[in-house]
Amino acid sequence: QQQVKQSPQSLIVQKGGIPIINCAYENTAFDYFPWYQQFPGKGPALLIAIRPDVSEKKEGRFTISFNKSAKQFSLHIMDSQPGDSATYFCAAHASGGSYIPTFGRGTSLIVHP
């Protein structure tokens, strides 16, 4: 059973556009929501993360929006650049319990020049 649903599967935007990637979760015990960025031939790397005590977090051009009541969170990339072309994964963790991060299926983003 997929506990974190990520959409869209792929996304193409022009340079300067604002791609938005959405994730929805089911487990209310999740309390840490990171986004990972993966370039071809590389492993995923942490991009930005949020905890449910805030509704938004910004780091440079990357913003996470978090809606606890809807159990949804999203990644926005402002002024997207061709170098942002990568696969993006959302994930969710629970501090207690078995500590197994659950990943979304990933979104392949292409930013055209």
Place this chain on the structure above:
Amino acid sequence: DAGVIQSPRHEVTEMGQEVTLRCKPISGHDYLFWYRQTMMRGLELLIYFNNNVPIDDSGMPEDRFSAKMPNASFSTLKIQPSEPRDSAVYFCASSRTSGTRVDTQYFGPGTRLTVL
């Protein structure tokens, strides 16, 4: 810090052969994870260790897969015998926990396995 180190980076083998993938986690990290990534199934967690002890191997697809962590700085994932459907990129990741606080996973560069 050198990050998570995996070897080999690429492995091409024939069906039926034994394959061993290796991982050195980041020093001081107490969790180690093995993942498999394919286009069809995305990123799948195979097994994870805490303080060198396997905690959950429910993601291991078959008995042909086995993993060990003999010490805090080394882990192996073995496939015996290998099959073409095992072709994928295998990632090792490590992380550190502090009390009940969850920390970020740090991934290695992966091993691209091709089974002919």
